[in-house]
Amino acid sequence: MRLVTYKRSGTVGERIGALNADGQVLDLAAADPRVDWGNMPALIGGGAAMLERARVAAAKAPVAADAVLMAPIPRPPKNIFCVGKNYHEHAKEFAGSGFDGGAKDVVPPFPVVFSKPHTAIIANGEPILGELDPTGGLDYEGELAVVIGQGGRGIAKADALKHVFGYTIVNDVTARHLQKRHSQWILGKGLDTFCPMGPAILTADEVPDPAALRLTTHVNGEKRQDAPVADLIFDVPTLIEAISAAITLEPGDIIATGTPAGVGIGFNPPKFLNKGDVVRIEITGIGVLENKVA
Template identity: 80%
Template sequence: MRLVTYKRRGWAGGKVGALRADGAVLDLSAADAQVSWDNMPALIAGGQGMLKRARAAAEAAPVVEDAILLAPIPRPLKNIFCVGKNYHEHAKEFAGSGFDATAKEVVPEAPVVFSKPPTAVSGPGDTIPAFLDPTGSTDYEGELAVVIGKAGRGIKAADWAQHVFGYTIVNDVTARTLQHKHRQWILGKGIDGFCPMGPAILTADEVPDPRALRLTTHVNGEKRQDAPVADLIFDIPTLIETISAGITLEPGDIIATGTPAGVGIGFQPPRFLKAGDVVRIEVTGIGVLENPVG
């Protein structure tokens, strides 16, 4: 099942809906009025019971003709956990780009974890505000993101699947010069609107093995990134175990797992985003996240 958050023109907030295979948004609230359907983290926290109810509602739900998709979780309750240098070829291209001021090793010895604030989140079709990057070095990073369903601290890698609600797509947009200048990544990656997310959360029952998923990124129709999730250096069980060792993961928390090779700084000279560009990221089963640059 693919769950979305959508709005209609004139609405101040959004509602949870289901995304049909043909792209139509289904109005769950019309099929089950006993649930408010206005909060994705609350639905996630409701566990299997709420997910079963959502599936039942989707069976009878009408189509929302003028739906506008938002990020599946428009305002996460916490910062998004992100993982840097987590594909072998990207680790190499980043090390050779001249923009990595954080470490000497090419392939990390342990997961490199940073975060993006909730204010960075934007939705499908929203403009990436490259104008907020004064250095003109805005870059794209297509990523598979994990959405946590069951809370936990000290989660063992063997138990990772019990804590995953589903998967979505994140574009870890980055101001490369700021990333390098400040020797840490939140100022270069946490700019408002620098975390497009969506179009949907694909529930975990639809993904027996996330390693089988494939991520591709196109810029203006040109393929830039293409890799299976199986190429991750640190896999999803390892990331969940590492982050939860001392930080409680809660329903609705998001872990962006890293980006493959093919980002703008991997070219000589770097190919940064500019106004008018369009970034399109696709992951098997989840759908397409597409955003213009402004």
């Protein structure tokens, strides 16, 4: 099942829906008012029983004809956890780009984790505000993102996938010159609108093995990234174990797992984004996340 957060045209309140096979939004609350808890983390916190209720509702829910998609989780419980240099080929291209700030290890020995604030989150179709980067180094990073279901601290790798509610797509938009200037990455990656997310959350029961998923990114129709999630240096269970070791994960927390090779700085000369460029990211089963640079 692909769950979405949406609003009615001309309104501001969040509603929980599901996408049918044609990509139309189904109004779950119209079929079962108990499903609409006001926001996605609340529904996720309802556990397996609430997920099953949503699935039953989706089978009979009407189409919400005036639905406007929002990000699946517009305001997660915490900043979005993001992982840097987590594909072998991207780690190499980043090290050779001159933007890595003099890091000694091409392939990191442990996960490199930073965060993006919720104010960076935008929905599929909303504009990336490129003018917020005054340095002219705007870049894209297509990524698989993990949505936490059952929370916890000290989650073992062997148990980690039991704590996954589902998967979505994130574009880890980056101002490369700011990223390099400040060393710590949040000021280069956490700008407003620099975290497009969506269009939906594909529930974990549809993904027996996240390593089997494949990610592609196109810019203005040109394929730039194409890689299986199996190429991750640190896989999804390893990331959950590492982050939860001393940080409690909560229902609705998001972990963006890193980007493969093919980002703008990987080209010579770099192919930075410009006004009017369209970034389209697709991951098996989840759908397409597409945003234009404004």
